[in-house]
Amino acid sequence: MPATLPPADRVVMVSGANRGIGLAIARHLAAAGYRLSLGARDPAMLAEATAGLPEERVLRHAFDALRPPDAEAWVAATVARFGRLDALVNNAGVLRQVTFDEGDEEMLDEMWAVNVKAPFRLIRAALPHLRRAGAGRIVTIGSTDSKRYRDGTVSVGYAMTKHAVLALSHAAKFAGWEHGVRATAILPGATRTDLLRGIPGVVPGPNRIDPETIAAAVAFVLSLPNEASVAELPINARLESTL
Numbered sequence: 001m002p003a004t005l006p007p008a009d010r011v012v013m014v015s016g017a018n019r020g021i022g023l024a025i026a027r028h029l030a031a032a033g034y035r036l037s038l039g040a041r042d043p044a045m046l047a048e049a050t051a052g053l054p055e056e057r058v059l060r061h062a063f064d065a066l067r068p069p070d071a072e073a074w075v076a077a078t079v080a081r082f083g084r085l086d087a088l089v090n091n092a093g094v095l096r097q098v099t100f101d102e103g104d105e106e107m108l109d110e111m112w113a114v115n116v117k118a119p120f121r122l123i124r125a126a127l128p129h130l131r132r133a134g135a136g137r138i139v140t141i142g143s144t145d146s147k148r149y150r151d152g153t154v155s156v157g158y159a160m161t162k163h164a165v166l167a168l169s170h171a172a173k174f175a176g177w178e179h180g181v182r183a184t185a186i187l188p189g190a191t192r193t194d195l196l197r198g199i200p201g202v203v204p205g206p207n208r209i210d211p212e213t214i215a216a217a218v219a220f221v222l223s224l225p226n227e228a229s230v231a232e233l234p235i236n237a238r239l240e241s242t243l
């Protein structure tokens, strides 16, 4: 296997590609030369946000994390269009403020559905194709909240789901390892998107991570060969021990 894997011909699915970190990933990977299958629940918004990407290398497909059949349908459409699947980027996610004093069950359920169950379903549907690829990749956007519970200002529900999706990423690595599948959880700290709007945070806006920086990290882990597995990549905007 070469020292790094070239983008050419590799097919990558990205969920939540219509804005924020997902859109930055889509743009970055398109510029690098990947073939892309972009999922979003609002096709019109996705088309507008990604106008200008090279159409011959891009598929857009409906993906609503709250609609279970969408995962399999999107994977099937991707393989039908490109004939293969090399990587899945689980990016779509929601943050609702659910603590012991704030929020409700509905908000908690939405976070479990979007942040954990949908990535589980996508991995399940994608795995046979990723195994066939020989160097399949699963990149999951977790959070620094996947690693520790920081303090009482943090959404307990969000931290629960982000811890869970990290476990899912590690399990996926085991499921695909023998067939060359590698799984990485990228764990960003505060990043400059709409996600944190109205949420108490400790990192002021200008000091937050640029979504393009996360996109570059995704491209980096996609470039690593089978012999160089990175299980977790924390990327923090603030000073914390070990993160």
Ligand SMILES: NC(=O)c1ccc[n+]([C@@H]2O[C@H](COP(=O)([O-])OP(=O)(O)OC[C@H]3O[C@@H](n4cnc5c(N)ncnc54)[C@H](OP(=O)(O)O)[C@@H]3O)[C@@H](O)[C@H]2O)c1
Residues within 6 Å of the ligand: 015, 016, 017, 018, 019, 020, 021, 022, 040, 041, 042, 063, 064, 065, 066, 091, 092, 093, 094, 095, 114, 141, 142, 143, 144, 187, 188, 189, 190, 191, 192, 193, 194, 195, 196
């Ligand atoms: N921003 C941060 O500080 C930060 C830090 C660590 C980790 N993250 C993680 O990074 C990922 C991307 O977040 P972001 O910062 O880019 O947030 P964002 O700007 O709010 O974008 C969230 C994305 O998820 C999609 N999404 C939400 N609910 C969905 C559903 N039911 N079905 C399909 N897609 C859905 C959104 O689509 P719609 O436009 O349709 O809502 C949007 O594309 C998330 O997993 C988040 O937890 C973010």
